[in-house]
Amino acid sequence: MQRIGVFVCHCGTNIAATVDVAQVAETLGKEPGVVLATDYPYMCSQSGQDMIENAIREQKLTGVVICSCSPRMHEATFRKTVARAGLNPYLLEIANVREQCSWVHKDREEATQKAIILGRAAIAKVTLNAPLVAGESPVVKRALVIGGGIAGIQTALDIADAGFEVDIVEKEATIGGKMAQLDKTFPTLDCAACILTPKMVDAAQHEKINILSYSEVEAVGGFVGSFRVKIRRKARYVDETKCTGCGLCTEKCPQKAVPNPFNLGLDTRRAIAIPFAQAVPKVAYIDPNYCTMLKTGKCGVCSKVCTVGAIDYKQQDTLEEREYGAIVAATGYRPISLEKYGEYAYGQSPDVVTSLELERLMNAAGPTGGTLLRPSDRTHPKTIVFVQCVGSRCEEDGRGKPYCSKICCMYTAKHAMLIREKYPDTEVYVFYIDVRTPGKNFDEFYRRAVEEYGVHYITGQVGKIVPENGKLLVQGSDLLAGMQPKIAADLVVLAAAIEPDPSARSLATLLTASMDTNDFFTEAHPKLRPVESPTAGVFLSGACQGPKDIPETVAQAGAAAAKVIGLLSRDHIVCNPCVATPNEQMCNGCSSCEKVCPYGAITYADKEFRMPDRTTALRRVAQVNPAVCQGCGACTVACPSGAMDLLGFSNKQIMAEVDAICR
């Protein structure tokens, strides 16, 4: 038999001024199952809470209804109150008679009647409430960071500094990412290598950080607190533990015609290589697509010159399985392919380059040793045209991206400024649609490019670039002057839009993390939870969540680390008990629920059931992992046999509320 207590709060005059609280208490006191109904000026006050606690004990209440402010305000408070009195905290319902009654209605009679109905609905629901116990699941105190660019490195360092173990999985042979390829960084013009490489070394030397380079995530199982991740360690054909990084092999290898990926193919290197001088780990690897030994079995020069015997042509990929409490996606970005932008002659003339290629052409460790020479004839370009928004803000042209890539305005200002500073005899033109410089010291930086360095900014776009007689004839528009300038340039630099690294899509599937239409990871809340994925235990760092510059990436990396540390510092995770629960007797294993679950919380198990004819049969039935389920209820409606229900918001409970309101 139910013994329900109803407590009507006055909230000073907030409720009592419009709602006749005494009448509400009196009327609700007559509802079946209600043994106590009373009103009090402030239920949330210490004495109000004491009153509820005492009533639960004295009246041996089985359920509590509080008619007060919104549950979003004090549900947590009253749950604790109820629990202190020894009653399950989920045997409490709140009727929202302030925000949704006394504050929005003026007529006292109407408001009182509505408060009574809301109270009845809460009583009807609480009658059907079941005690719920929030489950706990253990937390593995190790984090996985996927991607070893500046985002991944920063996240790993911050987590490791808090005392937790971190693995960085990086698909390339070295960590460092795109930032390692940059020359200078805006708006302060520090050299990228000077600020990045010490961090790479810190990561390598940190006792809590384990770098798995040249590796990829292959499978992810488990859930928040205990993910099981399979990692493929790709064969380097070099024993990582033996190689000292002396580099002798990379000088002696006879295969010299390998396009150098670190320099974006602007020069060549050998088939065995260390990606760049400050690579971490500084270990050579063999590119099997070019190595003569691996392709034909004849050569072996590197093996002969290696003094420590690190070369191993027989090395195979290996799989490792590890457990993690939290996973951080830091897969970064890349510039889009400009193959389809034929009007800019990219790919038709070597002197049309992307901005990232220009970084290499200006970098002291790049193919030209830091002297700006154009690729075709290695001469100094005297006239340089920059084109902004190549592939950015392209709504439906089938070639570009609809979003602003965010970083191009600033790096183009940087490039223009650096070129004008180093080579004052060079004329620099920038075609732009808008100059977007919201950031600390950003607009000042851009204005310096214009005012101090004399960069010509032209409002308009470029329509066609025609390579002719060693020049690039750039035909653009100058919308402010109403002209169609034609500039004979020596070098054209295209600010290519950036897109998420292509590995992100398959990773998102493995992580059951959601993505937007552009393949950027979706955050749990665009404003309030920007570094968490909607999937519990998966966090986002850097440009994989959206275009970002370095300061923003580092800030987000730190924020993601803080969230990971918060998770890993707990021994157990308390789960939301209002989760989906299948009635296995009714489930027919049709998989409808699994298909709508955004979290991958539903799996299937074959279970034995006793049939009416006393035989047993093996049936496939749904299983909900309560640690993963977030309680949205999508599956409950999708289930064709009505086997799936949601604890705390069950079909019966909601129907009872409906009935009470419509009565």
Place this chain on the structure above:
Amino acid sequence: MQVNGAWQPTIVAFCCNWCSYAGADLTGTNRLAYPANVKIIRIPCSCRLNPLFILRAFGRGADGVILCGCHPGDCHYTTGNYYARRRMTLLFSMLDFLGIERERTRVEWVSAAEGAKFAAVMNDFVRQITVLGENKRLEDFRCK
């Protein structure tokens, strides 16, 4: 529902916990009025709304039922409101088929910041249901 001898529409509003319920709270915080006919039921997400709940409400004498959820793309659970939208579209066709005015049900996206919109929507919906009059068609007389 009869109040002092005059008919007053009974309206059930299902509001998702994260956006619309919070939006309704904001309506109160801003003291924006809407008719007391509207009674809100809190659900975790608009996708928790089984269309049967709506039929149940009509069967029990509700004159209008409204579902409020997060704006498309803003769902706390990422995709819940898309499911809700599809299910409601199907329900609309079914109500058409049953001969229930489809104006008796409505889906609105109300964010946690849209207190004013919540009030405007409810005012409009109550006005609309008042014009439509009492819902007799689906009333389940066994429940009386």
Place this chain on the structure above:
Amino acid sequence: MNDTYLEYQAEILRMTDRDPKRCMICGKCTASCPAFSEMDFHPHQIVGMVERCEFDVLETVEGLWHCMSCMACSERCPRDVQPARFMDAVRQWRIRKQGGEHLHPQQVPEKIDEATPQQAIAAAFRKYRK
């Protein structure tokens, strides 16, 4: 807003089936236009004038007749506004209006020579008169 102009705008939008509001005035159409130097107003301006209902200006724009319908502007438009369609639609609108025709058959002989392909004459008729 002038009601007649709103009607004109509706007619042009019906013909183009494109939304001029999507134009972000990047100027790539105008940068691509091979007839730039002959035109008084340029592709992005024509799109903008339709959007702003500036039919008093559109009534006198000469650039329409210099457009070569090469469709480079439409091809390169990053927002799929397709300025070539607006060019064509405004031209049609002008021709449909009383006295808007730009080419009279009597003028043709002086405009062609022995080798001029029929295609050019057919095209000019299509573009310049109803």
Place this chain on the structure above:
Amino acid sequence: MTFRYYPGCTLKTKARKLDETARRCAAALGAELVEPADWQCCGAVYPMAKDEIAPKLSAVRALADAKAQGQELVTLCAACHNVLKRTNLDMANDEHTRDAANRYLQLPEAYSGETTVLHYLELLRDRIGWDAIRAKVTHPLTGRKIGAYYGCLLLRPAREMQMDDAENPTIIEDFLRAIGAEPVVYAMRNECCGAYVTMEDRAAAKARVEAILQNAQACGCEELTTACPLCLYNLRENGGALKVTYFTELLAQALGLEAAE
């Protein structure tokens, strides 16, 4: 292989060379081109205005005729191809055009874009194949540095024409390679020649052609080839710095059907 063949008005008069060489080459390559008895001028420019139905009707007739014969429709003149291909897409995808055109024409069977429209170049590439052509070449154009001039109408709008990359096309270059010539790529090959504006403003057309020819010469073209009679006219009459021929003339030379000049 039998195809419906739509020559268009210019090919019957000023561009007879294009028509005649195309037919002979097709026959030599085993493709039969059948010209319908009663085709009409396509109008030369596709009416971009959505509410213009009448100018599309002659194209619809030709398309419906090909459908009735169960054959693919081959075009040659770039302007005809542009009109027929785009009108065909309208008939398939645009309800208003389809309904209005069918109501007006009262065809025995309603037409809704069933015909495949092929340009002669597509016929060579997709139905015959470069390798088969290479095998039939008896007089390869070895050593001839030829620039392809695409113009506008073959390529744009790329989403409708679907022949090639509109900004960096290769189909004519591939063709030139197949007949043993040396294709020369130059950026202006898809920039407008001035088209019909030559009638109104010859100076403007001249300026366009000069820029094209200058770029072609600078890149090493010794002659140009094209698929469009109007392009050919403009390149010849408003320029003249380089020899210009129809691509089918080159094909005829390579197949030994016609002597090179």
